[in-house]
Amino acid sequence: MTAQIAAKVEAFVREVVAPYEKDPRRDHHDCPSEELVAELKAKARAAGVLTPHILPDGRHLTQRETAVVLRASGLSPLGPLALNTAAPDEGNMYLLGKVGSAAIKERFLKPLVEGRARSAFFMTEPADENGAGSDPSMMRTTCHLDGNHWVINGRKAFITGAEGAQVGIVMAKSTDGACMFLVDLPDPAIRIEHVPNTIDSSMPGGHAVVAIENLRVPADQMLGQSGEGFRYAQVRLAPARLSHCMRWLGACIRANEIATDYANRRMAFGKPLIDHEGVGFMLADNLIDLKQSELIIDWCADVLDVGEAGGTESSMAKVAVSEALMRVADRCVQVMGGQGVTANTIVEQVFREIRAFRIYDGPTEVHKWSLAKKIKRDWKTSHEQH
Known part of the structure; x- marks a missing residue:
């Protein structure tokens, strides 16, 4: 079932959403306008792919299943908005679905799941x-x-x-x-x-x-x-951190496809760019970073799916994935040279988005500091027991 949902989502993002990437309907911050988002959501609703990670009976896909679907939705920067899998709505829907009262779910969660409201x-x-x-x-x-x-x-x-x-x-x-x-x-x-x-x-x-x-x-x-606010924040934060990784992995997969296509078509110094070792090796490194990102996302998803809080694991995943995807996005720009810094493709935007992702949902350094504190705690505990 999950594979079918993901396949439908991927086809919709590639065939319907991607052509909107050059749509000029943007606000003065260059963000997609409400009109553009509403139009995309209407098409997703008609195609049966709106809010695909929440089933019609209200059940949420597992984190491992969500990873496949959200990665597909992220193949375009507009995909999560079109499919209603974007932050912060996706994390807020998860939280309210887990801890909201019946009245709160009816009044606040329902319009979010139906794509009629943003949060x-x-x-x-x-x-x-x-x-x-x-x-x-x-x-x-x-x-x-x-x-x-x-x-x-x-x-x-x-x-x-x-x-x-x-x-x-x-x-x-x-x-x-x-x-x-x-x-x-x-x-x-x-x-x-x-x-x-x-x-x-x-x-x-x-x-x-x-x-x-x-x-x-x-x-x-x-x-x-x-007094329970931090406890509820933790319910949201680890999965929301991970879903950021899922969506941006999709975006970097697409950016790498674009850079790979460019490197195979572009001739320079008598041969395709891909045949120049400096370029070919960058794309090889991208494959490695993309696969490692996918694997650590799946590992953290499995931890959450067995009911653990996953704070440590999601911190590790957030650092590893955001840093790996930054390398991928940077290489895509570099491989494409002058074309990579223009808005002719989404590669330039993906680079900017991933740079921000290294800060959003906790900067790399905050997560490493948190992990270092845990290392010290664990060391003290082990020495006290001996």
């Missing part, structure tokens, strides 16, 4: 004000109970898709600890201050800086109990 995840805070940045334990956004509502105040940064989203998941800190809330968007208490231009351009709405001023949220729109 945003409000966790990261401005790092320039001693805010959380990549360290959620430093969260400064607060919430307190007032009657049967929670009142939230703070600032958030790099909130992907906040502009134009209809569903928000907001993290704030109470006296008990972190809390997570579902909110309807737009809300006048959530004000978009600024949407910076960033190196990437695949996410509608960009990555906004947001001010939250006296946002009132009904108490029944909290996920779980006060």
Whole structure:
């Protein structure tokens, strides 16, 4: 069944979505416009491939199965948007499907799964004000109970898709600890201050800086109990980290196809580029990095599928895959020379997207630091036992 879903998805992305890559409907940040995304989703819905990783009965494919499907959806930077497998919606759907109440699923999850709404995840805070940045334990956004509502105040940064989203998941800190809330968007208490231009351009709405001023949220729109926010964040973060790897692996597979085609057609110094060892070896290295990325994704997916939290494994996968794909994307640009830095193909965009991916969902260095702390903990434990 999974192979059939993935084959349908791949055919749809290659035949229907890819021709839209030169569509001029973009916003001033060069992100796909809402109109363009809606048109693509309508075609995916008609083709029966919208939200392909969630079955009609509401069951989610396993992580191992999801990997095959999301990789196929990522063969175009527009694919995840067309098929409703894009971040942050995919991770938010996973979270709400796992821990949302029946009322929350009906009101907030259903329109996301049906592709009728977009969502945003409000966790990261401005790092320039001693805010959380990549360290959620430093969260400064607060919430307190007032009657049967929670009142939230703070600032958030790099909130992907906040502009134009209809569903928000907001993290704030109470006296008990972190809390997570579902909110309807737009809300006048959530004000978009600024949407910076960033190196990437695949996410509608960009990555906004947001001010939250006296946002009132009904108490029944909290996920779980006060103080459980970090626990729920962990439910989302490891699979969402991994699904980023899945989608961008698909994009780099396609970029490598384009670079390979170019190297076989382009003549230079009396022979095809592919016959020049410097070029042929770069493409050989790409095959190795792509296969290693696929294997570590599958390994981490298996860990999640047996019910483990997978924090360590997903950190390892995020570092390994983002760094390997950066090498792949860089080589694709290099192989194509001047053509590689133009917008004539998606290779240039994929390079930019992967460069951002090395930072998004935790920079490489944060994950390595976390892994080093675990190495130290494990060493101390083993020595205390002896």
